[in-house]
Amino acid sequence: MVRVGSWLKIVILGIVFFSAVIPVNAYYVTYKEQYYRLYHLHLIQYPDDSMENIYWLEKALKADFANPLYALALIENETEWEKYRYLFNMHINLKLIEQYLFLGNKWNKRNAYFYNAPWKEQNLESLKTAETCYRTALYYWTAAKEWAEKAQERRFYFINLRKVQFWEDEAHRIGTGQLNYERIINRELTLLQKVRERFEAMDENTY
Numbered sequence: 001m002v003r004v005g006s007w008l009k010i011v012i013l014g015i016v017f018f019s020a021v022i023p024v025n026a027y028y029v030t031y032k033e034q035y036y037r038l039y040h041l042h043l044i045q046y047p048d049d050s051m052e053n054i055y056w057l058e059k060a061l062k063a064d065f066a067n068p069l070y071a072l073a074l075i076e077n078e079t080e081w082e083k084y085r086y087l088f089n090m091h092i093n094l095k096l097i098e099q100y101l102f103l104g105n106k107w108n109k110r111n112a113y114f115y116n117a118p119w120k121e122q123n124l125e126s127l128k129t130a131e132t133c134y135r136t137a138l139y140y141w142t143a144a145k146e147w148a149e150k151a152q153e154r155r156f157y158f159i160n161l162r163k164v165q166f167w168e169d170e171a172h173r174i175g176t177g178q179l180n181y182e183r184i185i186n187r188e189l190t191l192l193q194k195v196r197e198r199f200e201a202m203d204e205n206t207y
Contacts, residue, residue: 035060090147104133112198
């Protein structure tokens with residue numbers, strides 16, 4: 001996995017510590033589906049909100065699936081169960097991409113104004129954090145594509161898990177190229193590099 005910057009490590013450790021002090025009588029979370037239910041979006045998404053979501057989504061990736069009786073879709077046979085697992089993993093990776101893009105956008109500098117020269121180093125550090133977020137999102141995109149490809153194998157063509165139709169649509173959009181986070185992320189990285197070069201070119205005469 002892409003190495004996460006020191007700032008992100010500190011935030012992640014803080015979230016892990018926070019989760020460790022949850023009361024003993026709290027809801028016991030074990031399976032992927034349970035962790036996924038803890039993921040949520042806010043009307044205004046702050047970095048701490050994104051980091052909390054990343055924590056729960058990462059836990060969901062690593063956890064076992066619940067019994068098919070408790071799946072988020074109606075599962076009636078082994079083939080449906082297999083496709084469900086592929087779609088679920090794809091969807092979790094897509095949600096992680098979104099969260100890292102949220103974080104990256106918080107620290108990305110769209111312009112290098114001349115009057116920002118006194119804070120050149122701080123801005124460069126912010127761009128470094130944004131780049132780390134974008135490259136981590138790129139890592140999850142590779143995984144999402146692999147799971148989407150598995151979910152669209154020929155033997156699954158006539159299986160449609162209606163309760164997770166949105167996941168089915170995501171897999172289809174990835175397969176057709178309509179959903180392509182690699183293109184979006186690479187565009188952001190290219191723009192970020194141009195801004196970085198303008199900051200690096202600043203000196204004591206810039207402002």
